[in-house]
Every structure is written in structure tokens, then in C-alpha cells.
Amino acid sequence: MKAAVWMGKKDVRVEExxxxxLLSPKDVIVQVSSTAICGSDLHxxxxxxxxxxxxxxxxxxxxxxxxxxxxxVKQLKIGDRVIVPFPIACGCCHFCSFGMTxxxxxTNPNAGQQxxxxxxxxxxxxxxxxLFGGYDGGQAEYARVPFADANAFKVPKGIPDEKLxxxxxxxxxxxxxxxxxxxxxxFTVAIWGGGPVGQFAAMSARLLGAKQIIMxxxxxxxxxxxxxxxxxxxxxxxxDTEDSDVVEQIKMRTGGRGADVCIDAVGMEGLGHGAGAIxxxxxxxxxxxxxxxxxxxxxxxxxxxxxxxxxxxVYAGLADSIPLGQAMNKGLRxxxxxTSVHRYLPKLLDYILRGDVDPSQIISHNVPLDRAxxxxxLFARRDGGCTKVVLKPGERSAA
Amino acid sequence: MAHESTVxxxxxxxxxxxxxxxxxxxxxxxxxxxRHLSRVEDIGGDRTRWTxxxxxxxxxxxxxxxxxxxxxxxxxxxxxxxxxxxxxxxLFKDAPMDRGTEVVVRLAYDIPYGIVGELAxxxxxxxxxxxxxxxxxxxxxxxxxxxxxxxEGQSSNRRRGDNAPGDPSPKVGVx
Numbered sequence: 001m002k003a004a005v006w007m008g009k010k011d012v013r014v015e016e017x018x019x020x021x022l023l024s025p026k027d028v029i030v031q032v033s034s035t036a037i038c039g040s041d042l043h044x045x046x047x048x049x050x051x052x053x054x055x056x057x058x059x060x061x062x063x064x065x066x067x068x069x070x071x072x073v074k075q076l077k078i079g080d081r082v083i084v085p086f087p088i089a090c091g092c093c094h095f096c097s098f099g100m101t102x103x104x105x106x107t108n109p110n111a112g113q114q115x116x117x118x119x120x121x122x123x124x125x126x127x128x129x130x131l132f133g134g135y136d137g138g139q140a141e142y143a144r145v146p147f148a149d150a151n152a153f154k155v156p157k158g159i160p161d162e163k164l165x166x167x168x169x170x171x172x173x174x175x176x177x178x179x180x181x182x183x184x185x186x187f188t189v190a191i192w193g194g195g196p197v198g199q200f201a202a203m204s205a206r207l208l209g210a211k212q213i214i215m216x217x218x219x220x221x222x223x224x225x226x227x228x229x230x231x232x233x234x235x236x237x238x239x240d241t242e243d244s245d246v247v248e249q250i251k252m253r254t255g256g257r258g259a260d261v262c263i264d265a266v267g268m269e270g271l272g273h274g275a276g277a278i279x280x281x282x283x284x285x286x287x288x289x290x291x292x293x294x295x296x297x298x299x300x301x302x303x304x305x306x307x308x309x310x311x312x313x314v315y316a317g318l319a320d321s322i323p324l325g326q327a328m329n330k331g332l333r334x335x336x337x338x339t340s341v342h343r344y345l346p347k348l349l350d351y352i353l354r355g356d357v358d359p360s361q362i363i364s365h366n367v368p369l370d371r372a373x374x375x376x377x378l379f380a381r382r383d384g385g386c387t388k389v390v391l392k393p394g395e396r397s398a399a
Numbered sequence: 400m401a402h403e404s405t406v407x408x409x410x411x412x413x414x415x416x417x418x419x420x421x422x423x424x425x426x427x428x429x430x431x432x433x434r435h436l437s438r439v440e441d442i443g444g445d446r447t448r449w450t451x452x453x454x455x456x457x458x459x460x461x462x463x464x465x466x467x468x469x470x471x472x473x474x475x476x477x478x479x480x481x482x483x484x485x486x487x488x489x490l491f492k493d494a495p496m497d498r499g500t501e502v503v504v505r506l507a508y509d510i511p512y513g514i515v516g517e518l519a520x521x522x523x524x525x526x527x528x529x530x531x532x533x534x535x536x537x538x539x540x541x542x543x544x545x546x547x548x549x550x551e552g553q554s555s556n557r558r559r560g561d562n563a564p565g566d567p568s569p570k571v572g573v574x
Contacts, residue, residue, distance in 0.1 A: 003554065015558075019554065020553060021552065023549055023550075023551070023553065024546055024548075024549070026546065053555070053559065054559065055555045055558045055559050056555050057554060090544045092413070093413055093544075094413040106536075106539065106543060107548050109550055112533055112536075115532065121536070134555075136550070136554050136555050140554075144553060144554075146548060147544070147548075
């Protein structure tokens with residue numbers, strides 16, 4: 001089969017790979033109809049996540065049709081149309097039993113290494129480095145889904161893939177970011193990063209009753225999108241902050257209080273202005289720091305007293321100069337984590353079927369899988385027109 | 400001279416205490432989760448016979464069960480001539496808030512040739528701290544999931560040729 005594989009920093013190729021096979025009677029094999037590149041795949045692409053190996057198959061957002069079923073699978077049959085949440089759940093441990101699937105105790109076969117880094121293991125993730133289990137991903141013609149009864153979620157036929165695909169990660173991640181912040185009616189929510197997660201966080205915040213949503217980004221197309229999809233106010237950190245900084249701008253727009261909820265949907269590769277950002281950049285190059293928490297710092301500083309900072313943005317290691325004193329004295333609460341996608345699926349599928357949310361609106365590129373290398377490059381350069389790339393393994397580029 | 404080394408690991412297993420105890424107490428189960436063991440036999444009385452794969456071939460020793468309190472504690476100690484004299488125990492207790500069973504495993508063994516022997520063992524990839532964690536996590540996965548999650552045999556492993564030795568090579572082909 002064809003698959004997008006990681007071959008080194010900024011080196012993604014589409015290679016001929018052996019087909020996946022059932023490795024356990026609880027597995028199924030899915031023929032992938034659509035798969036997407038996630039912003040967090042860029043952390044792998046840019047070489048910020050260690051423990052990648054050559055020929056690792058990328059991709060943790062994928063859906064398709066079940067084509068092979070293990071003997072112990074009870075809920076699925078050949079021909080079922082499924083979406084596959086990015087964290088791999090065993091379905092049996094205490095965390096999975098209570099819907100906290102991203103905290104699964106069992107699915108990371110490389111748990112020992114993760115214990116050394118994070119003190120406890122968490123769920124395996126498809127195509128997301130050997131620290132997260134080394135599972136092959138879904139940017140491929142076929143993918144193996146372990147513990148399939150827990151991890152392949154049946155979806156109805158007759159709705160395009162494009163409306164359902166982001167249920168695997170970006171949509172629930174944006175939703176969890178808003179949901180875990182306890183948004184109440186008339187809240188002001190400031191969001192850093194107008195990528196897919198930020199856009200879904202904005203749409204979700206609106207659905208949960210937020211009155212004012214401020215999107216912080218510097219890419220015009222992303223600010224436009226947030227304005228159009230969620231009625232968000234724009235805060236362009238390159239254009240709107242000549243006389244003040246982002247934090248000052250947010251205070252000016254909220255009667256000096258700051259935002260009730262701040263969502264950092266940027267994570268460890270944040271861009272920004274000023275001395276802090278320059279020092280971060282130097283430190284990451286020198287490997288003294290691997291996370292550049294520009295957005296996280298601003299989120300703390302722009303949050304009102306007793307507010308909530310929610311950070312779906314991915315951080316991997318250590319971060320410097322976090323204003324903890326400010327966070328403590330303002331009485332902030334933090335909410336974060338990889339998304340327990342499984343628990344949100346019935347509710348979010350319902351929003352889509354009712355027409356409350358149309359996730360396909362964030363797609364900027366919809367191309368055959370063999371164009372993956374070019375799409376990684378485009379997305380990594382944060383090219384203005386590139387918000388979300390969907391790859392089609394079943395299609396071929398015109399020669 | 401010999402040098403005693405100890406390792407310990409703790410985990411919470413989402414299964415009732417008697418079930419967790421019973422699985423460990425059934426000695427032949429041990430090689431299913433302790434990778435260095437190839438066989439453990441119950442040879443009657445309080446005796447068990449253990450076989451591990453060493454660099455020079457199989458290593459065999461016998462142990463006596465020194466404590467067996469159902470649902471609470473199992474302990475054992477190697478007897479007679481053992482290449483690596485060792486003793487160990489497993490403690491079981493109810494975890495709070497219906498989270499299953501807390502397990503504590505402790506192992507102690509005399510490394511031949513003291514510190515030098517221990518360093519040599521590490522140099523050959525035998526890290527007791529890592530192995531005990533691996534074994535307890537596998538014990539937990541078998542009890543909770545009925546299997547040990549794996550990636551051995553998946554597409555990229557076959558492409559790289561990095562399946563574990565002895566791992567059955569799944570069929571390779573184009574669908």
C-alpha cells in the first residue's frame with residue numbers, strides 16, 4: 001500500500017509499504033477514505049518530537065471502511081463506515097471505563113519510556129512517535145485499529161467524509177478546550193491560534209454561550225475564518241498591537257478585566273514578538289528548552305482574576321519563564337490534556353447531523369495522498385491559504 | 400563477592416483483589432508477563448522450578464514459596480544452587496474508590512561478581528528496574544485487557560525489519 005512516512009526532519013515521503021495485518025483478534029483493518037494533516041503533525045515534521053523512526057507512518061486523523069475484522073471483535077463488521085479517534089483506548093482500564101480515554105493505562109507498548117519522561121504512561125496515539133507507542137498512522141491506504149470495539153466509531157453513510165473526519169481530533173479537541181473551561185453565558189473567551197483547533201474552540205465557545213470571542217493570530221485568512229464561522233473579533237498580533245501588546249489589547253476590549261477564559265490553541269511552537277520570544281527561539285536551538293510558550297504566557301497575563309486558562313495546544317517538555325506568580329495571585333485555574341475524543345463523539349456527531357456545526361468549512365486543501373510531502377511543506381510554512389489539508393488515499397494526482 | 404540489588408514497582412489494576420492474586424499465584428502464568436522467564440513450573444509442596452533464557456542458554460533454579468496469604472501476599476526465595484540467588488514478594492490490597500487492586504512487587508537478587516557483574520548485566524541490556532516495570536505493566540494489561548498491546552508486525556516494523564527475534568512474521572503483500 002501507499003503511505004506517508006516520516007524519513008527525517010522536514011522529510012515526508014509517500015512510499016510503498018507492507019499492508020497492515022491483524023496483530024490481535026481485537027483488531028480491525030480500515031481502508032482509509034480520508035485522512036488529514038494535524039497541526040501537531042507539524043511538530044513531528046519540524047523535528048520537535050524525539051523518538052521518531054524512519055518509515056514511521058504518519059497521521060492520527062483518519063476514517064474509512066472496515067475491510068478485515070479480528071475474531072474477538074463484537075461490534076463491527078466488514079463494510080462498516082467508521083471514524084477513528086486519535087488516542088488509542090483499551091476500553092478496559094479505570095480511565096477508559098470513565099471516558100478518560102486519552103489517559104488510557106494500557107495502550108502504549110513503549111510505556112516505560114513515557115514513564116521516564118512523564119512519570120506515568122498515557123494512551124498510545126497513531127503515527128505520533130515512539131514515545132506515544134509507535135503505532136502506524138492513518139495517512140495510508142489501510143490502517144490497523146487496535147481494540148477496535150473501543151476505537152472504531154460507526155458513523156452513518158450518506159454524509160460526506162469532510163463533515164465527519166475532524167471528529168477524530170480537531171473538533172473534539174476544540175470542544176474539550178471550551179468545555180473544560182466551564183464557559184458560562186456572556187463570557188468573553190480569548191483564543192490564541194486560528195488553526196483548526198482554535199476555530200473549533202471558537203465555534204464551541206459560541207455554542208456554549210460565550211458572548212465575545214477574541215481570536216489572536218497573524219494570518220489574515222485565519223482571522224477571516226474565525227470572524228465568519230464564530231463571529232469572533234480579530235486581534236492580529238502583528239498589525240493591531242503597534243501601540244500596545246496583545247495583553248493590553250485584550251484588557252482594553254474587556255473593561256480592563258481580561259478575558260474570562262483564555263485558550264492557548266498554539267502550543268510549543270508559538271511565534272511572537274519581543275525579548276521573550278527571541279530568547280525562547282535561541283533556547284530551543286540550543287536545546288535548553290523545547291517548548292516556546294509565547295501564547296501560554298500571554299494567556300495567563302490576559303486572563304481575568306479567578307479565570308480559566310485552557311491549553312489544548314501541545315507541549316512536549318520544559319518551558320521557561322511562565323508567570324506563575326501572576327497565575328497564583330490572580331487565582332487562575334488551568335485545564336489541559338490530550339483529548340478524550342471518544343466521550344464527545346455522540347454529542348458532536350449530533351451537532352453535525354443537526355447542522356449546528358459544519359466542520360468541512362475549515363478545509364483549504366483536499367488532494368490525493370501522494371501530494372502529502374508538498375502539503376506538509378505548505379502547512380508548515382503557515383501559508384496564508386492553508387488552514388486544513390485533507391488527503392485522499394483512494395485518489396491519484398493527474399500526472 | 401556477591402552484592403544484593405533490589406527493585407520495586409507499584410501499579411493499580413482495575414480488577415478485584417482475589418482475581419489479581421490468583422493470576423500471580425498460578426506460577427505458570429509468570430512467563431506471560433515477565434519477559435526474561437521462559438517457564439515456571441509448580442513442582443509440588445512449596446516448590447517451583449524457574450527457567451530463564453541467559454546469554455549462554457537456559458538457566459534453571461528452584462524456589463520455595465515462603466508466604467502465601469490468599470488475596471494479600473505471595474513471597475518466594477530461591478533454594479539450593481542458583482546462579483543468581485533471589486527472593487521476591489507481591490503485596491495486594493484494595494485500592495480506594497473502587498479503583499481495583501494496588502500491587503507492590505519487590506525483587507532482590509545477588510548479582511554474581513558484585514558491582515562489576517551488575518554493570519556487565521546492564522551493558523548487555525538487562526536493566527532490572529526497567530524489566531520489573533515492564534513485567535508489572537504487562538501483568539496489568541493481561542488482567543485488564545486480556546492481552547498485551549503490541550506494534551510488532553505492523554507495516555513500518557516490517558519495512559524496517561525490526562520485529563523482535565522469534566516474532567512470527569505476518570504475511571506481507573498487496574491487498
